[in-house]
Amino acid sequence: MHQLTYGDIKTAADRIAGRVRPVSLAPMEPGVARDSRDDRPERSCDVWLALEFMQHTGSFKARGAQNFLQAHRDAATLPDAGVTIASGGNAGLACAWAAQQQGVPATVFLPATAPEVKAARLREYGAEVRLVGSEYAEALAACDEFAATTGALASHAYDHPLIAAGAGTLLEEIRRQVPGLDTVVVAVGGGGLFAGVATAARHHGIRTVAVEPENCRALNTAIEAGRPVDVPVASVAADSLGARRASAMALYAAQQDGVRSVLVPDSEIVRARQRLWDQRRIAVEHAAAAALAALTSGLGSSHQGLGYRPGDGEKVAVVLCGANTDPTDLVSRPAGL
Structure with a gap:
């Protein structure tokens, strides 16, 4: 397990400055x-x-998504297949937005039961939306398979050090004010x-x-x-x-x-x-x-x-x-x- 450090937060703050x-x-x-x-x-x-x-997309999630993709861009590990995530909520929106900002494809998996308004918002950010199964777990499994077969970068709603570090930049801005x-x-x-x-x-x-x-x-x-x-x-x-x-x-x-x-x-x-x-x-x-x-x-x-x-x-x-x-x-x- 990566134990998040203050250095991770500072690096994220520098990386996403001007992007959020x-x-x-x-x-x-x-x-x-x-x-x-x-x-x-x-x-x-x-x-x-x-x-x-x-914040962009209406939540703090934009910070982590931007940090995640920019870090991979800087490390030359952002694949041509782009990024993929299973989420119809704030994390999916943020991922789609950040991918659009980075000029890479985003493929977002949702259960077929997801409200159409969520799919529509994702498409507004340029994402390809794939509806799979009736539960989130099925959409997640399809997302994992897609990443494995296409080489797309798999993102996560919260459980990733780059995502968490990006979110932590919020505290740096608050304490300055x-x-x-x-x-x-x-x-x-x-x-x-x-x-x-x-x-x-x-x-x-x-x-x-x-x-x-x-x-x-x-x-x-x-x-x-x-x-x-x-x-x-x-x-x-x-x-x-x-x-x-x-x-x-x-x-x-x-x-x-x-x-x-x-x-x-x-x-x-x-x-x-x-x-x-x-x-x-x-x-x-x-x-x-x-x-x-x-x-x-x-x-x-x-x-x-x-x-x-x-x-x-x-x-x-x-x-x-x-x-x-x-x-x-x-x-x-x-x-x-």
Whole structure:
């Protein structure tokens, strides 16, 4: 297993400079991160939203995909057959976009049951879409066979050091804009974003809070077991955070100093997503809202692993990682409420 290092992050940052959009940050007003149900004494903290959903293809995944392909380009190992991946989600979109940027073919495998809108978006980025089987596992098997027979470069949604290192460049940009940053809060699925961000954060003495839905907790379970294990997946955020197993790379990062694993219930994820819409007219994925939900979850709960409460004077950045969502379930409310 490749143990991600800060050097990997720095190399990735140099490699993708000018090829991705620098993250924008927006301060939250005092008390906005505080929930009205919390009757504990208010603590003074600075909370910033890292608006990574404004990245190319609508999520942080563009960073890792660009780093992955550019690294192979630099090493002259990017084949004429291009790149292939099995993913109809953010990773597939990012892979297709990065391939288009690099001028190489992208072949994306999806189950035949995938929504047509996903296939259409992939084709907009120039990808060839192949529909195979009725489940993701069948599409993945076809993708692996395609890579083996054509020589196409096989990419992965999260479990690759170049993918994780690219994601970790996000932390470098955040800390430059928030001097004295204490904590970064990030949602976790398979662990690519978390591994990269936590590795960079540890180098700078910054705490990482890894947030997962209560019933979608691959990393939290791996920490308890001491090894990656398969977990059941059942969450409103499962479309982005529904990895059945965290990567060994993510577990290693989680076992280092300065990392805290917390859980949030689906009800709080839904509330946080709605609040972002009500207060900022920001429509994000449930995965992105999960990170913000960590600041208001577990109110009055004795569960030590539920939610995260910043301390007095703490400077916190919350990563809003993606916005590839259907906004029709966001309830419009009168202005000012």
